[in-house]
Amino acid sequence: MNTYFGDLHNHCGITYGFGSLENAIKCAKSQLDFCAFTGHAMWPDMYEKAPETEFVVNFHLEGFQKLKDHWEEIRKEVAEANSADFVTFQGYEIHSREYGDHHLLSIDDELPLIYRDSPEELVNDCGKDAIAIPHHIGYTPDYRGIDWRKFNSRISPVVEVYSKHGCSMSEDAEYPYYHNMGPRDTRNMADEGLRQGHKFGFVASTDHHAGFPGSYGDGIAAVLAEEKTRESIWEAIKSRRTYALTGDRILCDFKVNDSYMGSEITANQRKIAAHVETEGVLDKIILYKNLNPYHIINGEMFQDVNKEGCYKIRVEMGWGNGALYRWNGMCRTEGGTIVDCRTYFRGRSVLAPSKDETYDADNINHIETCSERKSENEFVWRCDTVGNKSTLHPATSSVVLKVQGDLDTKVTFEINHKTYTATVGELLKYGYTSHMEYYHSQAFKIFKAVPESQYIFDFELEDSTPEKDCDIYHIEVSQKNRQWAYLSPVYVNREK
CATH class of the missing domain: 3.20.20.140 (Metal-dependent hydrolases)
Known part of the structure; x- marks a missing residue:
């Protein structure tokens, strides 16, 4: 699948x-x-x-x-x-x-x-x-x-x-x-x-x-x-x-007795297997049985750093005032490759019409949302952002890059004529921020890199204790940045 x-x-x-x-x-x-x-x-x-x-x-x-x-x-x-x-x-x-x-x-x-x-x-x-x-x-x-x-x-x-x-x-x-x-x-x-x-x-x-x-x-x-x-x-x-x-596009695979999420099966012996790949730092993974926590994985348990392999790096753009602001970004690697890249663009936020607000009905979200992987070493993007509505309502956009290499792999960002270069090893320790003007301006943030050892999680366990005629297993995943995944249940009927 x-x-x-x-x-x-x-x-x-x-x-x-x-x-x-x-x-x-x-x-x-x-x-x-x-x-x-x-x-x-x-x-x-x-x-x-x-x-x-x-x-x-x-x-x-x-x-x-x-x-x-x-x-x-x-x-x-x-x-x-x-x-x-x-x-x-x-x-x-x-x-x-x-x-x-x-x-x-x-x-x-x-x-x-x-x-x-x-x-x-x-x-x-x-x-x-x-x-x-x-x-x-x-x-x-x-x-x-x-x-x-x-x-x-x-x-x-x-x-x-x-x-x-x-x-x-x-x-x-x-x-x-x-x-x-x-x-x-x-x-x-x-x-x-x-x-x-x-x-x-x-x-x-x-x-x-x-x-x-x-x-x-x-x-x-x-x-x-x-x-x-x-x-x-x-x-x-x-x-x-x-x-x-x-x-965030958290990748999840969840099966009971090799049956995918959403399935309805009959078994008293249940082999539960899950694979999760987060886009950021893990908070927790919770397996629920009949809506009660059955198995919990905490992100704090994973502190090891792989010295080679893959690393995820997020760049977030926005802030400033409410005016539309154009971002032109590029990421280039030396001694490593960009194996995947995801864009997380936002539009101007409207939930329902209101007599208290007016909008440009036709052009409200005529904003730029472009990205292209130029080669295995270069990714470019272009997007527009507006200022955050409040400190609790972000309007920022971001990209997440998966870089394969080692601690010495160099990653260079060029964002609106500002350039920043660091090794993966340095990005594992520190992020980076930059403002476009000297006062209350738009800004971008390069987050600390997340190593593969801290964003890929697998577990298997067995449950041989039916509790109801139909037991419900489902998984919820949360990241430290408040992004969640809610996995459809597997419904397991008791064998008669």
């Missing part, structure tokens, strides 16, 4: 949102393997229009009509974006106080735009191979959070457990809800759905509303699929071979 990364739930100007579909597709292609471009389509049980709800009701109705008026051309543009290098899916969203919000997805480019009162009716009546993914499930019941009593895993093999709204894994999970829709509710967390006996996999997506799918830190979905095709990725999603990522 290969691991592919995508965004299954994001918005742009095709309904209420900002930015063109054309630019959203361009941004998605720059750093994702697959994407759906979801328009807001309906809200069957929307509030009655009143003075206090007039703005909300109006912008929803206008957005729904906009999608309806342009559905055929939207569907065509998404279909034409599908290629051997980039996979697209069709889809749109239903709001619901009764069922919670879902986005309908399909592999079929002829997906019709129909209107129904529930997600199940949409899936059953659309006439195509489709699923409905619940999202921001943690809101209060009857306030667009999920109703687990009405959840149907047949139409919803996976659940979105993280997005810009926050994390829905559990009451104590990092990233609480702070959107104006309110706090997260214990009754609607993912762990409560599992506790009630539902079976589903985990995904994340951005729910970004300004035409920038995959915007870093807002959530992406990872799938384990045989190849990068619609059919293969679709099969992986429906089989729950998925996991949710907050932002």
